Amino acid sequence: MNGDRSLQSYFTDSTKVSISIISLLELLAYPHITIEEQSQIDAFFSKITVFDLHKDDKQIIDNIVDCRKKHKSLKLPDAVIFATAKYYNLELVSYDAVFNRLVNDYSNINVLIHSE
Numbered sequence: 795m796n797g798d799r800s801l802q803s804y805f806t807d808s809t810k811v812s813i814s815i816i817s818l819l820e821l822l823a824y825p826h827i828t829i830e831e832q833s834q835i836d837a838f839f840s841k842i843t844v845f846d847l848h849k850d851d852k853q854i855i856d857n858i859v860d861c862r863k864k865h866k867s868l869k870l871p872d873a874v875i876f877a878t879a880k881y882y883n884l885e886l887v888s889y890d891a892v893f894n895r896l897v898n899d900y901s902n903i904n905v906l907i908h909s910e
Contacts, residue, residue: 810843811841811842811843812842812843812844812845812882812884813842813843813844813845814844814845814847814874814875814878814879815844815845815846815847815874816847816871816874816875816878817875818839818844820871821835822835845878845882847874847878851881853881854877854878854881855877857876857877857880857881858870858873858874858877861873861876861877861896864899865895865896865899868892868895868896869892872890872892872893875888876893876896876900876903879903880900880903883903885903885904885905885906886903886904886905886906887906888905888906893905
């Protein structure tokens, strides 16, 4: 989130944070991570749950495919993130307003879009 600390008030010590494997990969693949930032990322990942995606996760995969068919411009990583949050009944917190388009089509998901 580009060093933005405005979401820190949202997360408390008791907040359970989980991310999709896609979010993990996006963060790790960021090209300009400093050694200090890498250390902070490693510490962050040691405290959270990362949800993997396996070929046996039929319901998540079905939701990913459904999202892509209903929203053809939706990028595959965003569909994976959304479907993972929906499956695990998690609140999705993001800067990406693309998720607002999906909320009306799917129940049982709360999306908090944080604007910069």
